[in-house]
Amino acid sequence: QKEVEQDPGPLSVPEGAIVSLNCTYSNSAFQYFMWYRQYSRKGPELLMYTYSSGNKEDGRFTAQVDKSSKYISLFIRDSQPSDSATYLCAMSVGAAGNKLTFGGGTRVLVKP
Amino acid sequence: EAQVTQNPRYLITVTGKKLTVTCSQNMNHEYMSWYRQDPGLGLRQIYYSMNVEVTDKGDVPEGYKVSRKEKRNFPLILESPSPNQTSLYFCASKRGQANYGYTFGSGTRLTVV
Numbered sequence: 001q002k003e004v005e006q007d008p009g010p011l012s013v014p015e016g017a018i019v020s021l022n023c024t025y026s027n028s029a030f031q032y033f034m035w036y037r038q039y040s041r042k043g044p045e046l047l048m049y050t051y052s053s054g055n056k057e058d059g060r061f062t063a064q065v066d067k068s069s070k071y072i073s074l075f076i077r078d079s080q081p082s083d084s085a086t087y088l089c090a091m092s093v094g095a096a097g098n099k100l101t102f103g104g105g106t107r108v109l110v111k112p
Numbered sequence: 113e114a115q116v117t118q119n120p121r122y123l124i125t126v127t128g129k130k131l132t133v134t135c136s137q138n139m140n141h142e143y144m145s146w147y148r149q150d151p152g153l154g155l156r157q158i159y160y161s162m163n164v165e166v167t168d169k170g171d172v173p174e175g176y177k178v179s180r181k182e183k184r185n186f187p188l189i190l191e192s193p194s195p196n197q198t199s200l201y202f203c204a205s206k207r208g209q210a211n212y213g214y215t216f217g218s219g220t221r222l223t224v225v
Contacts, residue, residue: 008152034212043116043202043216044155088154096209098145098162098170102154 003027006089006103015112019076023089023103026070030091030101033065035074038086038105047087048074051095079110114139116217118203124223125193133188133220135203143206144186145170145214146178148199155202161186193224 006023013019021035032051036044048063050056050072056063064073072091076083089103116137125131137144145160147170157170161180175197177189186205190197201220206213 002153004154006154032211041218043204043218045216046212046214049212090155092211095211097211098143098157098160098168100155100157100211100214102156104152104154 001026002104003101004089004091004103006106008104009107010109011106012109012111013079015079015081015110017079017110019074019079019083019108019110021074021076021087021089021106021108023072023091024070025072025091025101027091027093027101028067028070029093031067032092032095033063033072034090034092034100035061035063036088036090036102038088040085044088076108081110081112084108084110114215116203116205116215118201118217118220120220121218122221124225126225127194128192131190131193131222133190133201133203133222135186135188135217136184137186137203137205137215138184139205139207139215140183141205141207141215142183143209143214144180145204146176146186146188147202147204148172149202149219150199158188158201190222193222195224198222198224 086105146158147155159178204214
């Protein structure tokens with residue numbers, strides 16, 4: 001069983017809809033949670049970074065962490081065709097160092 | 113422009129023929145790392161380096177070598193490539209210890225036949 005599970009999609013939504021993405025994980029020691037966006041033929045870029053449980057909002061993006069359920073979510077409001085990409089969750093035990101555990105990524109398609 | 117540059121972007125090679133994928137960053141970052149990305153498996157770390165001449169294994173180091181002789185460069189070496197090393201490879205760098213700070217290159221798609 002993988003430590004971090006993520007539905008590969010594709011998730012297809014009409015422009016303007018809310019995109020809802022999630023990851024589940026098995027390691028209760030994870031405390032730091034990240035979401036990356038990866039466009040085709042590009043490397044991942046950091047979207048959101050959160051610590052422990054709770055919500056974090058940045059523009060159209062909201063990240064939620066529920067440590068009791070070992071479940072994290074990313075919501076994209078007012079989705080645009082430019083949001084079409086693969087979204088990867090990643091997590092770590094500590095704040096520092098080199099050990100990140102990634103999910104497999106969810107491909108999102110926002111149709112005009 | 114601050115960036116991580118990998119070369120080549122695409123490579124097809126034959127089993128057993130040694131190859132090197134280069135990685136260079138212009139941000140004076142101490143930390144550099146190599147990842148491979150396979151469908152459904154996400155990114156898995158191959159090797160990382162905390163500074164010049166300091167390297168350590170990641171989760172999947174078998175079949176790979178790295179060196180860090182200069183701060184800006186971190187080449188990935190496959191001494192005897194095999195088909196199971198067919199993958200998309202990413203180099204990344206970051207300045208400090210914070211684990212969210214990586215800047216990724218655009219990737220190298222390697223096919224070993």
